Amino acid sequence: MTLHVVYDHACEHCGAFYIPYDREVPCPNCGAVEEERFDYIPQAVQSLRFNKRRGGTYMPPAWWVGSLGDHILRLLFSLFDAYESREANEGFAEFAASYLADMNWGDQGYLEKHVLAIAIRIQPELDRPDQPEDSRTIWG
Numbered sequence: 220m221t222l223h224v225v226y227d228h229a230c231e232h233c234g235a236f237y238i239p240y241d242r243e244v245p246c247p248n249c250g251a252v253e254e255e256r257f258d259y260i261p262q263a264v265q266s267l268r269f270n271k272r273r274g275g276t277y278m279p280p281a282w283w284v285g286s287l288g289d290h291i292l293r294l295l296f297s298l299f300d301a302y303e304s305r306e307a308n309e310g311f312a313e314f315a316a317s318y319l320a321d322m323n324w325g326d327q328g329y330l331e332k333h334v335l336a337i338a339i340r341i342q343p344e345l346d347r348p349d350q351p352e353d354s355r356t357i358w359g
Protein backbone atom coordinates (compact mmCIF):
# COMPACT_ATOMS: atom_id res chain seq x y z
CA MET A 220 0.00 0.00 0.00
CA THR A 221 1.12 3.55 -0.75
CA LEU A 222 -0.27 7.03 -0.29
CA HIS A 223 -0.89 8.86 -3.53
CA VAL A 224 -1.41 12.58 -4.00
CA VAL A 225 -3.78 12.87 -6.92
CA TYR A 226 -3.48 16.35 -8.34
CA ASP A 227 -3.13 17.81 -11.82
CA HIS A 228 -2.81 21.44 -12.76
CA ALA A 229 -1.76 23.37 -15.84
CA CYS A 230 -1.12 27.11 -15.80
CA GLU A 231 -4.05 28.93 -17.37
CA HIS A 232 -1.69 31.38 -19.08
CA CYS A 233 1.01 29.17 -20.59
CA GLY A 234 -0.18 25.58 -20.05
CA ALA A 235 2.85 24.53 -17.97
CA PHE A 236 2.25 21.73 -15.45
CA TYR A 237 3.12 22.65 -11.88
CA ILE A 238 1.75 22.62 -8.33
CA PRO A 239 0.80 25.94 -6.70
CA TYR A 240 1.62 24.48 -3.27
CA ASP A 241 2.05 27.56 -1.08
CA ARG A 242 0.62 31.04 -1.19
CA GLU A 243 2.17 33.08 -3.97
CA VAL A 244 4.07 30.23 -5.60
CA PRO A 245 4.14 31.42 -9.23
CA CYS A 246 4.00 29.35 -12.38
CA PRO A 247 7.63 28.24 -12.82
CA ASN A 248 7.37 28.77 -16.58
CA CYS A 249 5.76 32.19 -17.05
CA GLY A 250 5.75 33.63 -13.53
CA ALA A 251 2.00 34.18 -13.28
CA VAL A 252 0.49 33.85 -9.78
CA GLU A 253 -2.85 32.10 -10.14
CA GLU A 254 -5.82 31.87 -7.77
CA GLU A 255 -5.54 28.09 -7.69
CA ARG A 256 -3.80 26.68 -4.58
CA PHE A 257 -3.29 23.09 -3.51
CA ASP A 258 -1.93 22.00 -0.12
CA TYR A 259 0.59 19.56 -1.56
CA ILE A 260 3.39 19.71 1.01
CA PRO A 261 1.69 18.01 4.04
CA GLN A 262 0.32 15.23 1.84
CA ALA A 263 3.67 14.65 0.17
CA VAL A 264 5.38 14.52 3.58
CA GLN A 265 2.84 11.94 4.74
CA SER A 266 3.43 9.77 1.69
CA LEU A 267 7.23 9.95 2.05
CA ARG A 268 7.10 9.11 5.78
CA PHE A 269 4.67 6.29 5.16
CA ASN A 270 6.97 4.54 2.68
CA LYS A 271 10.02 5.09 4.86
CA ARG A 272 8.37 3.53 7.90
CA ARG A 273 7.07 0.55 5.98
CA GLY A 274 9.93 -0.31 3.69
CA GLY A 275 12.99 1.57 4.94
CA THR A 276 13.27 3.65 1.77
CA TYR A 277 11.25 6.51 0.39
CA MET A 278 10.80 4.72 -2.93
CA PRO A 279 8.08 2.06 -2.54
CA PRO A 280 8.40 -1.31 -4.35
CA ALA A 281 5.79 -0.20 -6.87
CA TRP A 282 4.48 3.23 -7.71
CA TRP A 283 1.74 3.94 -10.22
CA VAL A 284 2.02 7.48 -11.56
CA GLY A 285 -1.54 8.62 -12.14
CA SER A 286 -1.16 12.38 -11.83
CA LEU A 287 1.28 15.27 -11.66
CA GLY A 288 1.28 15.01 -7.86
CA ASP A 289 2.41 11.39 -8.10
CA HIS A 290 4.96 12.15 -10.81
CA ILE A 291 6.65 14.74 -8.60
CA LEU A 292 6.45 12.41 -5.59
CA ARG A 293 8.36 9.79 -7.56
CA LEU A 294 11.14 12.31 -8.20
CA LEU A 295 11.14 13.19 -4.49
CA PHE A 296 11.39 9.51 -3.45
CA SER A 297 14.53 8.99 -5.52
CA LEU A 298 15.99 12.33 -4.47
CA PHE A 299 15.56 11.74 -0.73
CA ASP A 300 16.84 8.16 -0.98
CA ALA A 301 19.91 9.39 -2.86
CA TYR A 302 20.45 12.10 -0.26
CA GLU A 303 20.41 9.57 2.58
CA SER A 304 23.03 7.42 0.86
CA ARG A 305 25.28 10.32 -0.19
CA GLU A 306 28.97 10.04 0.55
CA ALA A 307 30.01 13.66 0.86
CA ASN A 308 28.58 15.58 3.79
CA GLU A 309 26.98 18.31 1.71
CA GLY A 310 23.89 20.27 2.65
CA PHE A 311 20.52 19.28 1.31
CA ALA A 312 19.87 22.27 -0.97
CA GLU A 313 23.23 21.87 -2.66
CA PHE A 314 22.83 18.12 -3.05
CA ALA A 315 19.28 18.39 -4.39
CA ALA A 316 20.23 21.09 -6.92
CA SER A 317 22.99 18.99 -8.47
CA TYR A 318 20.93 15.76 -8.31
CA LEU A 319 18.02 17.36 -10.17
CA ALA A 320 20.34 19.12 -12.62
CA ASP A 321 21.60 15.69 -13.74
CA MET A 322 18.13 14.53 -14.72
CA ASN A 323 16.74 14.78 -18.23
CA TRP A 324 13.80 17.19 -18.13
CA GLY A 325 13.08 17.17 -21.85
CA ASP A 326 10.81 20.09 -22.73
CA GLN A 327 9.79 20.54 -19.07
CA GLY A 328 12.99 22.26 -17.96
CA TYR A 329 10.97 24.68 -15.84
CA LEU A 330 10.03 21.76 -13.57
CA GLU A 331 13.63 21.33 -12.38
CA LYS A 332 13.65 24.47 -10.23
CA HIS A 333 10.04 23.85 -9.23
CA VAL A 334 10.78 20.36 -7.89
CA LEU A 335 13.90 21.71 -6.19
CA ALA A 336 11.83 24.34 -4.37
CA ILE A 337 9.31 21.67 -3.30
CA ALA A 338 12.11 19.38 -2.06
CA ILE A 339 13.71 22.18 -0.03
CA ARG A 340 10.29 22.99 1.44
CA ILE A 341 9.69 19.34 2.40
CA GLN A 342 13.09 18.40 3.79
CA PRO A 343 12.80 20.07 7.24
CA GLU A 344 9.32 18.54 7.63
CA LEU A 345 10.75 15.05 7.19
CA ASP A 346 13.31 15.63 9.93
CA ARG A 347 10.73 16.76 12.42
CA PRO A 348 9.76 14.43 15.27
CA ASP A 349 6.77 12.29 14.45
CA GLN A 350 3.45 14.01 14.10
CA PRO A 351 0.71 13.37 16.69
CA GLU A 352 -0.94 10.66 14.60
CA ASP A 353 2.34 8.75 14.57
CA SER A 354 2.86 8.84 18.34
CA ARG A 355 -0.36 7.09 19.19
CA THR A 356 1.58 3.86 19.71
CA ILE A 357 3.69 5.54 22.40
CA TRP A 358 0.76 6.90 24.34
CA GLY A 359 -1.45 3.89 23.77
Ligand SMILES: [Zn+2]
Nearest residue numbers: 230233246249
Ligand atom coordinates in the same frame (compact mmCIF):
# COMPACT_ATOMS: atom_id res chain seq x y z
ZN1 LIG B 1 2.46 29.77 -16.73
